[in-house]
Amino acid sequence: MDRNPSPPSPGRDKEEEEVAGGDCIGSTVYSKHWLFGVLSGLIQIVSPENTKSSTDDEEQQTELDEEMENEICRVWDMSMDEDVALFLQEFNAPDIFMGVLAKSKCPRLREICVGILGNMACFQEICVSISSDKNLGQVLLHCLYDSDPPTLLETSRLLLTCLSQAEVASVWVERIREHPAIYDSICFIMSSSTNVDLLVKVGEVVDKLFDLDEKLMLEWVRNGATQPLDQPQEESEEQPVFRLVPCILEAAKQVRSENPEWLDVYMHILQLLTTVDDGIQAIVHCPDTGKDIWNLLFDLVCHEFCQSDDPPIILQEQKTVLASAFSVLSAIYASQTEQEYLKIEKDLPLIDSLIRVLQNMEQCQKKPDNSTESNTEETKKTDLTQDDFHLKILKDILCEFLSNIFQALTKETVAQGVKEGQLSKQKCSSAFQNLLPFYSPVVEDFIKILHEVDKALADDLEKSFPSLKVQT
Numbered sequence: 098m099d100r101n102p103s104p105p106s107p108g109r110d111k112e113e114e115e116v117a118g119g120d121c122i123g124s125t126v127y128s129k130h131w132l133f134g135v136l137s138g139l140i141q142i143v144s145p146e147n148t149k150s151s152t153d154d155e156e157q158q159t160e161l162d163e164e165m166e167n168e169i170c171r172v173w174d175m176s177m178d179e180d181v182a183l184f185l186q187e188f189n190a191p192d193i194f195m196g197v198l199a200k201s202k203c204p205r206l207r208e209i210c211v212g213i214l215g216n217m218a219c220f221q222e223i224c225v226s227i228s229s230d231k232n233l234g235q236v237l238l239h240c241l242y243d244s245d246p247p248t249l250l251e252t253s254r255l256l257l258t259c260l261s262q263a264e265v266a267s268v269w270v271e272r273i274r275e276h277p278a279i280y281d282s283i284c285f286i287m288s289s290s291t292n293v294d295l296l297v298k299v300g301e302v303v304d305k306l307f308d309l310d311e312k313l314m315l316e317w318v319r320n321g322a323t324q325p326l327d328q329p330q331e332e333s334e335e336q337p338v339f340r341l342v343p344c345i346l347e348a349a350k351q352v353r354s355e356n357p358e359w360l361d362v363y364m365h366i367l368q369l370l371t372t373v374d375d376g377i378q379a380i381v382h383c384p385d386t387g388k389d390i391w392n393l394l395f396d397l398v399c400h401e402f403c404q405s406d407d408p409p410i411i412l413q414e415q416k417t418v419l420a421s422a423f424s425v426l427s428a429i430y431a432s433q434t435e436q437e438y439l440k441i442e443k444d445l446p447l448i449d450s451l452i453r454v455l456q457n458m459e460q461c462q463k464k465p466d467n468s469t470e471s472n473t474e475e476t477k478k479t480d481l482t483q484d485d486f487h488l489k490i491l492k493d494i495l496c497e498f499l500s501n502i503f504q505a506l507t508k509e510t511v512a513q514g515v516k517e518g519q520l521s522k523q524k525c526s527s528a529f530q531n532l533l534p535f536y537s538p539v540v541e542d543f544i545k546i547l548h549e550v551d552k553a554l555a556d557d558l559e560k561s562f563p564s565l566k567v568q569t
Contacts, residue, residue: 123180132175132184135168139193139210143200161205169209176216185213186223195233204245211240211248215255221262228265234272241282246292253298260305270310280320284341287348293355296348300362303345307369314369317341318379342370342379343386349393357401358414364394364421371428380425381432391429394422399446405453409460412488419454420491427498444502444510448528449519451499456527458488492531499528500536503543511543512550520547522557529562541565 120128142165161169175181185191194210201207214237218224227233240252260266273279286299307314318341349363367390370376381387402415402422412419426447462485506514514520525547532540544565547555559565 122184123178125175125178125180127175127178127181129184132172132181133188135172136188136190136193138165139169139197142206143196159202159204161203166205166209169206173209173213173216176213177219179220182217182220182223185217186226191217191227191230191233195230195236198236198240204243204248207240207243208245208247208251211237211251211255215251215258218255218258218262221264224259224262225265228259228262228268234269238272238276238279241279246290246295249286250292250295250298253295253302257298257302257305260302260309266309270306270313273306274310274313274316277320280317280341284344287344290348291351293352293359296352297359297362300348300352300366304362304366304369307366311373315373315375318370318373318375340379340383340386342390343383346386346390346393353393353397357397358418360397361418361421364418364425367425368421371425377428377432381429387429391426394426395443395447398422398426398450403450403454403457407457409457412454412457412461416487416491420487420494423451423454423491423498424494427494427501430498431501444506445514445517445519448499448502448514449524451495451502452519452524452527455492455495455499455531456524458492459527459530461488496531496536500532500539503528503532503536503539506543506546508546508549511546515547515551515554522554525554525558526561529558529565533562533564537564 120130122129122132172185176185191214194214197210198207214227218227237252237255240248241256243249243252256269259269283299283303287296287303290296290299307317320341345363345366349360349367352359352363367380370380380390398419402419403412511520518524529540540562544555544558547558
């Protein structure tokens with residue numbers, strides 16, 4: 098028969114649907130009854146009867162029953178839904194998870210509980226509630242002392258979520274300040290972990306903390322800078338003093354070994370450190386650390402990012418990491434020019450990289466020629482995009498660094514640069530185009546040296562930039 102089936106008769110089916118609808122969480126199809134059952138099972142796991150087991154049962158306490166794991170993982174997935182997250186909040190699930198974290202020795206269960214809280218904290222109302230619970234806050238911060246990488250990863254994700262909420266960020270900053278051991282734990286993770294996902298997430302937490310509170314950043318920079326005089330040698334061997342900058346460096350090296358593009362966060366942490374004098378000193382005070390950071394960043398900008406065989410558009414992907422890396426290099430260069438690792442022969446590769454990035458920037462910012470589209474309202478609006486804003490920041494950093502290097506160039510180095518091509522007419526023109534008019538004295542001094550090295554090249558550049566000829 099070619100006809101639509103008859104609709105179901107009213108009565109029992111409709112009644113069952115209404116009952117089922119009453120069991121649903123919000124507008125979802127998730128069952129309240131089922132969720133109650135899972136949470137009740139969690140309560141049983143950490144009940145006094147189960148936690149008073151003998152030593153023989155300790156091994157079992159670290160393992161999670163497969164059925165329970167599957168069910169609690171479903172809750173983890175469900176908690177990304179706001180209706181479910183709010184229902185968990187109403188049912189006081191955070192208190193249940195706090196009990197699990199305080200009593201359970203099972204790494205997988207602890208990871209999942211923190212993960213659920215992390216999902217719940219993505220919603221502002223719940224984030225405020227979680228953050229206002231001092232006991233829960235203590236338990237969560239204590240998870241940073243855990244030895245289980247997945248639990249550490251979820252704890253870091255939760256902290257980053259809370260720190261990103263303006264209403265509660267200061268609460269967490271203050272709690273972290275009140276727990277000095279967190280500094281040691283984070284430094285230990287950065288200096289010893291090979292889990293790149295964890296390193297990136299911990300780096301994001303540190304970056305956010307430093308961005309929010311300069312005072313905390315200074316405390317951490319100074320922490321471990323000098324060993325207490327009254328501390329016995331034996332004790333210092335058992336409890337090593339962590340210094341922040343070497344730990345950041347180790348983490349950056351580990352992240353780079355897997356994917357250099359994930360270095361953005363650690364480059365930004367170093368950049369934040371260079372905004373305060375103590376941070377600069379922490380980087381350059383120890384010759385080995387300063388040298389290692391300089392070499393790492395030098396290698397990244399000269400041989401890794403924005404290379405000559407890359408399309409210019411790659412700059413859009415790498416603009417933030419390049420801005421941070423060049424900013425740190427510039428700060429080190431300006432503060433410690435007498436260091437052995439800052440020898441003048443490294444200036445030419447840096448000049449080459451700086452000019453190459455500036456040239457790529459010019460290509461990225463070019464407008465279509467004589468096209469009707471270029472005059473549309475939409476195209477005009479793109480002039481003020483966020484990309485242009487970040488590119489402007491990068492350009493300012495590049496020009497300042499380039500001008501500092503130009504000021505340090507000797508006649509011999511300029512001659513070498515002209516011979517090897519780092520200071521060709523095309524590259525000098527690109528440099529001048531970006532440096533003028535703000536750095537006119539620097540360019541004029543460079544032209545004077547160039548006249549002694551290659552008068553024809555200097556004359557050509559003066560013709561291209563008439564303002565220089567008048568002033569030289």
